[in-house]
Amino acid sequence: MKEVKYCYVNGELSLVATATIGINDLALLRGYGVFDFLAVRQGAPLFLDDYLARFERSAGVLGLQLPFSSGAIREMVWSLVRINGLDQAGIRLVLTGGYSEDGYAPAVPNLVILEHDLPPRNEQLWNQGIKMISYAHQRELPEAKSINYLTGIRLLDLLKKEGATEALFHDNGWVRESARANFFIVSEQGRLVTPEKKILHGITRQRILQSAGHFIEVEVREVALEEVFAAREAFITSTTKGNLPVVQVDDHLIGDGKPGPVSRAISTLLENQIAAHISQTVQAQV
Amino acid sequence: MKEVKYCYVNGELSLVATATIGINDLALLRGYGVFDFLAVRQGAPLFLDDYLARFERSAGVLGLQLPFSSGAIREMVWSLVRINGLDQAGIRLVLTGGYSEDGYAPAVPNLVILEHDLPPRNEQLWNQGIKMISYAHQRELPEAKSINYLTGIRLLDLLKKEGATEALFHDNGWVRESARANFFIVSEQGRLVTPEKKILHGITRQRILQSAGHFIEVEVREVALEEVFAAREAFITSTTKGNLPVVQVDDHLIGDGKPGPVSRAISTLLENQIAAHISQTVQAQV
Incomplete structure (x- = not known):
């Protein structure tokens, strides 16, 4: 597996090895969050708009708002694919309930974008x-x-x-x-x-x-x-x-x-x- | 609310303000984890052994093993109560699926122990x-x-x-x-x-x-x-x-x-x- 070096945390390009999320995040405390996962082939994220639309719908079901526009997230995904340089991979978008004041009610969501190396199919x-x-x-x-x-x-x-x-x-x-x-x-x-x-x-x-x-x-x-x-x-x-x-x-x-x-x-x-x-x-x- | 200064992350006493968990943790990626929550009254954690026993049972249902003995966790809870100095509070134990290799199968669990200030009851x-x-x-x-x-x-x-x-x-x-x-x-x-x-x-x-x-x-x-x-x-x-x-x-x-x-x-x-x-x-x- 190739090592994936970079990810995005709340819009900031970050090193995967040191990227973290605070311990009061509602994903950790209450499993409250949504995600999506799309494929990268030949360096191109596939059907990205379809996945972004679903990601936003999923967030809506949980009453969470994307902290960035779909356009801005699209740019981050493309930027990540280019900078990590993987031909074949997966992109994971994660949106959490954020840093809750009382450990239960959602706050401003945290957005993490990760890339994963994918082995060729068996x-x-x-x-x-x-x-x-x-x-x-x-x-x-x-x-x-x-x-x-x-x-x-x-x-x-x-x-x-x-x-x-x-x-x-x-x-x-x-x-x-x-x-x-x-x-x-x-x-x-x-x-x-x-x-x-x-x-x-x-x-x-x-x-x-x-x-x-x-x-x-x-x-x-x-x-x-x-x-x-x-x-x-x-x-x-x-x-x-x-x-x-x-x-x-x-x-x-x-x-x-x-x-x-x-x-x-x-x-x-x-x-x-x-x-x-x-x-x-x-x-x-x- | 009083500010709670310290928590435990994987057995290390840490500042709540800067304590984090890595972004590949299975709680964040898959909502996979268990927790428990007990009360502190007059500086004493109440019925701690009952809660520790349930915490371990919950972990077992998800196939997770506590990375510390019950005795060691008990000591951390007492230590946190003393060092934060709150008379009336809540203690949250969180055990996650850990840093998963493939983003799905559980790994070595992460253990977080948090204290929360609790207002007097309404x-x-x-x-x-x-x-x-x-x-x-x-x-x-x-x-x-x-x-x-x-x-x-x-x-x-x-x-x-x-x-x-x-x-x-x-x-x-x-x-x-x-x-x-x-x-x-x-x-x-x-x-x-x-x-x-x-x-x-x-x-x-x-x-x-x-x-x-x-x-x-x-x-x-x-x-x-x-x-x-x-x-x-x-x-x-x-x-x-x-x-x-x-x-x-x-x-x-x-x-x-x-x-x-x-x-x-x-x-x-x-x-x-x-x-x-x-x-x-x-x-x-x-």
Whole structure:
């Protein structure tokens, strides 16, 4: 992993090694904050405006105001990408409840922008697909990308024991998402289906919903766990994972237990969108 | 408010004004951590061993290990109380997921011990009692005192608008607790009743359950919201609040809309326990 040298703390370029936040911040005391995470490819932050818009929406759900304009944050992200000099990376925007007077009510938010080196993706994982385990859990304030990952992180040991990569959260048998990704199936009827409600509206999910209709019928609605077990294909989607095939949920093989043709087609679709976006972004910067 | 000068960060006595935590800590990035909060009265930390035991249990639920022994933490708490010199205060213990390599998996936890000045209690609030509003919400990992207060903090604006002090969380009509306190009623049948499951096991709640049986019949079981509306009395309990009478929930007056005799008796019971504890603790320190 390359060492990432710089970050932004409240608009100041800072060294990651020494950057800190005061101990009265509401993220530390009360887990109160939101974040977002976007990818950098070929030195370009991907779909930055989409992520900035969601970041601001998440902040609004928690009643927090961005201490800088979207334009100023956009500039900081570009500046960080240039100065750290990583071709392929992740950018994390974190907005906290700030230094609370009484340790409970939000104050002026603190904004941290971090860059993370990302290793090249594990092709074997994409070629083989992953196993998920179902888990009864409804994420709190699901429409906001809050920093709360209590259940997701706590499940890491169980996932390891079960040989699974992610947990598939369901609310009384209605499928939602995993801790860090959205979820799709190709139904028995050959339609692309993804849960509608009480989920985070992923940027990758949105891109698929906007473009997959050209080659497959798409349904956004409640999805039952039983429908997943009987699905032809399944995959999860996220900024870092793109679409990652799911070949097993609990003891149920999905389809023939191998990544299917729709998953592959969606991968190509996403790669094409990213390539087009990079070429536009690089042209705009020249 | 008196200024609190010192805190402990990972075992080092530090100035609160300059104490910080690194930006890769899992509390900041993922809201992953636990805490506890105890009262200091007449310069003595109250029921410290009970709080330390719960702090360690909470850490265990999140798979975190205390980086110091309970004995060492106890010494730090006493040292902080002496050096800050506050007669009446609160002590906050915070244990975070630590500096995570990948921004997700827990590492060596960070331990922060803070002291907060507490104003004398608002007697008017205790004499008049408070209003609550019911709110459908089940706390995540309720048995751990995690730092996650997303819903509680987000409700502050609604509480203000409704003229209420706290929200009464219920899970499909089954009463649980408020964001920062346990909940009791005196039922129509004259029994002291408090919810049993999916709640934080409060230290004040526990003290009441251990001692109230001398003058009232006690039941620990599921409590329906309808039973609250018809109750003779209600109160919430916490470290800072002791037992605080509830005289209204939504549009329903509780009893005659004034604090009742059982609430007053429990207040006396708690005050006597605290007085006895302080005198024992001070003797043990002499």
